[in-house]
Amino acid sequence: MPIARPTPPLLSAASVLSGLVTLVLALAGAPAAAQRVPAFDAAQPPVPQQDAKAQQLREQLRRVRLPAGFQIELYALVPGARHLAVSPAGDRVFVGTRRDTVWAVTDRDGDRQADEVRALAPGQGFVSPNGVCLTPAGDLVVAERNRVLRLVGASRAGTDASLELVTVVPQGTLVPPEEARPNHGDRTCRVSDDGWLYITLGQPYNVQPREKVALYERLGIGGLVRLRAADGSAREVLARGVRASVGMDLQPGTGTVWFTDNQTDHMGDDIPPGELNRITRPGGEHFGYPFIHGRNTPVAGTAVAPDLKDLPPPATWTPPQAEFPAHQAQLGMHFYRGRQFPASFRGGIFVASHGSWNRSQATGALLNFVPLQPDGQAGAPTVFAEGWLDQGRYWGRPVDVAELPDGSLLVSDDHAGALYRIRYSAP
Numbered sequence: 029m030p031i032a033r034p035t036p037p038l039l040s041a042a043s044v045l046s047g048l049v050t051l052v053l054a055l056a057g058a059p060a061a062a063q064r065v066p067a068f069d070a071a072q073p074p075v076p077q078q079d080a081k082a083q084q085l086r087e088q089l090r091r092v093r094l095p096a097g098f099q100i101e102l103y104a105l106v107p108g109a110r111h112l113a114v115s116p117a118g119d120r121v122f123v124g125t126r127r128d129t130v131w132a133v134t135d136r137d138g139d140r141q142a143d144e145v146r147a148l149a150p151g152q153g154f155v156s157p158n159g160v161c162l163t164p165a166g167d168l169v170v171a172e173r174n175r176v177l178r179l180v181g182a183s184r185a186g187t188d189a190s191l192e193l194v195t196v197v198p199q200g201t202l203v204p205p206e207e208a209r210p211n212h213g214d215r216t217c218r219v220s221d222d223g224w225l226y227i228t229l230g231q232p233y234n235v236q237p238r239e240k241v242a243l244y245e246r247l248g249i250g251g252l253v254r255l256r257a258a259d260g261s262a263r264e265v266l267a268r269g270v271r272a273s274v275g276m277d278l279q280p281g282t283g284t285v286w287f288t289d290n291q292t293d294h295m296g297d298d299i300p301p302g303e304l305n306r307i308t309r310p311g312g313e314h315f316g317y318p319f320i321h322g323r324n325t326p327v328a329g330t331a332v333a334p335d336l337k338d339l340p341p342p343a344t345w346t347p348p349q350a351e352f353p354a355h356q357a358q359l360g361m362h363f364y365r366g367r368q369f370p371a372s373f374r375g376g377i378f379v380a381s382h383g384s385w386n387r388s389q390a391t392g393a394l395l396n397f398v399p400l401q402p403d404g405q406a407g408a409p410t411v412f413a414e415g416w417l418d419q420g421r422y423w424g425r426p427v428d429v430a431e432l433p434d435g436s437l438l439v440s441d442d443h444a445g446a447l448y449r450i451r452y453s454a455p
């Protein structure tokens with residue numbers, strides 16, 4: 029089938045507007061509701077930190093290969109650790125999971141080693157609270173599979189505190205309930221300085237069937253949406269034509285949204301590539317899926333999506349800024365803001381790859397670094413850290429990358445159940 033050439037993207041204003049109106053009608057939430065909940069349950073013991081597992085992980089971390097001058101160390105044991113949000117002071121890290129828990133990881137004495145790992149706001153019935161992000165005021169936003177909550181002042185809450193819990197998007201209304209499934213149902217989020225909450229929404233299939241394509245483009249499923257972090261109002265679709273993004277960041281200074289997109293399964297060992305994307309026209313771009321993956325790998329009409337044969341592709345689409353090797357599963361990403369690392373890293377992007385499952389030989393489980401060129405486009409990715417895959421077996425699988433105020437990196441690992449810290453000192 030013909031594939032549209034990658035030209036500057038443009039959806040008609042009418043189609044964007046009609047999609048937006050439909051979306052608002054379909055998904056406008058009730059007014060944000062608030063209640064008070066205990067920040068922690070003192071009767072629930074914290075996660076033990078100094079045990080045999082910690083010692084084993086410290087040994088295994090010696091196998092991780094890094095550029096000269098970098099060291100990696102265990103920061104905390106955190107079961108099922110997924111996406112990360114670091115408090116402005118750096119003394120607390122919130123960690124999402126695909127289970128029913130959001131963790132608060134606290135470093136009381138500022139020695140860059142966690143002292144306490146506790147479940148935050150237990151008893152709230154979290155369902156895959158994978159996405160965590162902080163507002164400028166220090167509220168924690170929790171993006172679950174099909175609900176969004178905001179915990180006011182969570183960054184500063186002590187063990188005995190209570191928190192105001194605000195429902196930003198009521199249960200069952202982030203996406204239509206029949207579209208909320210475990211497959212690609214893990215959200216990620218960011219909040220901009222001006223109060224917009226950005227959320228990635230994976231589409232729940234390997235490739236969506238024909239009858240879902242128009243619906244998903246209208247709702248931003250297989251895309252990104254934004255809404256007001258205060259109350260969930262003013263929702264709009266930011267990006268369409270995405271398969272399953274599980275990572276994004278806002279570029280410091282510009283606020284431009286960049287995001288990863290995961291590869292289609294069952295197309296063979298070496299296609300299609302993974303993607304890093306940049307939104308240059310919020311709401312007006314199509315990123316190619318399910319018509320094409322990467323820069324030039326057709327999907328619609330191939331063996332994984334025969335029913336999409338002859339479905340008209342968008343007139344224009346936006347190719348990725350960078351491609352990654354097939355099936356490595358790029359998840360979290362982070363613009364490096366600090367000054368601890370050498371100058372060549374500043375302003376570039378770290379990307380966590382979770383590692384393949386849909387490949388005859390496993391690959392991935394590493395961190396990539398993607399530099400930005402002077403014109404703002406991405407340069408070629410390089411491997412920054414690897415070694416979690418040992419003789420075909422994973423002992424760890426990176427999920428997300430974040431940064432402490434001193435410019436060191438945190439890496440989450442949902443396989444080992446841990447956070448690591450990577451720091452630099454000149455060799």
Ligand SMILES: [Ca+2]
Pocket residue numbers: 134135136137138139140141142143
């Ligand atoms: Ca500490």
Ligand SMILES: [Ca+2]
Pocket residue numbers: 269270289303315316317320321322346347348
């Ligand atoms: Ca794409």
